[in-house]
Amino acid sequence: MTAGPHEPPVLEVRDLAIGLGRHAGAPRIVHGIDLSLHRGRTLALVGESGCGKSVTAQALINLLSPPLAVLGGSIRYAGEGGGVDIAALAPASDAMRALRGRRIAMIFQDPMTALDPVYPVGEQIAEALRHHLGMTARAAAARAIDLLRLVGIPDPAARARAYPFQLSGGMRQRVVIAIALACEPSVLIADEPTTALDVTVQAQILAELRSLGERFGTAMLLITHDLGVVAEVADDVAIMYRGHVVERAGVESLFAAPSHPYTRGLLASLPPVDGERRSLTPIPGQVPPVAVAIDGCPFADRCVDARPDCRAALPPAIEVAPGHVVACVLHARDRSSP
């Protein structure tokens, strides 16, 4: 059963700031974001390319490579083996190594970067089981086949002996998911896991990922630039623009009442789902580069509703409905008017 958002989060990100270097004046990539991951639920982190989604994911597993650095905030992990602030742990510390891959697993866009080309895939899953769980070789080999079956790979005993190049892109990504789920992690971070695959395979894999997450009680962070997949698999949504979370809501609330102009722009550029003929209107312009410092609303240059006061200061985050938070002056004004 899916746990409710009222339970305390398994992973709670508060005011996380990430810079391109630690020195004064270093460009900021992530500007104090909040995210909460709950057991058995999927949070989608959505935004165009360059908004800071992957950098955020790397911070959550403490794998930022310099000059990228956490400048402030906390990443509280409260799942099994937890009770720590990941932002305060050294990346190579024993405590972090005990979490990464075991309690907090990660899936990247390209399965080939995660798989070793010279070993059969079954051995690679078994290796994860031996390394993290201390299983014997025989038990790990048997469990590897179970996991291949679980992620929807037909004839798993035979496929376990295949090398990555002998499998399709979709099958390879399923193997990567099997490795990530091997230790039944409390948290799974999936960074655009199906972007490289064709649309039908994407849908199948995302549906399976979601159901496995529910079954194991995994809290999942699904990173995507596609609001279409969000509607299918997410429970909660955070819309990210230029290093800021500009809107957060439960999935129904977000689609019923998208409130930030950026969210509305993303929705307007979705292809029609019901065959209805409708022209696509991609948001004009581009995400400003991180080297450009912005004082006011980060979206102002592209926003059809922008006014002079939008550029004066960062719009405050306002709760427009229970659990639905928007950072835009239009909503701040709504609330302050009698």
Ligand SMILES: Nc1ncnc2c1ncn2[C@@H]1O[C@H](COP(=O)(O)OP(=O)(O)O)[C@@H](O)[C@H]1O
């Ligand atoms: N190592 C790095 N050096 C310089 N800029 C970086 C580095 N990593 C990320 N960036 C910049 O940070 C911003 C966010 O990147 P990223 O998190 O990869 O975005 P997303 O995953 O949302 O597409 C981008 O402008 C990117 O160019």
Ligand code: SF4
């Ligand atoms: S604060 Fe202003 S510029 Fe920013 S999204 Fe809202 S209306 Fe647009």
Ligand SMILES: [Mg+2]
């Ligand atoms: Mg990315």
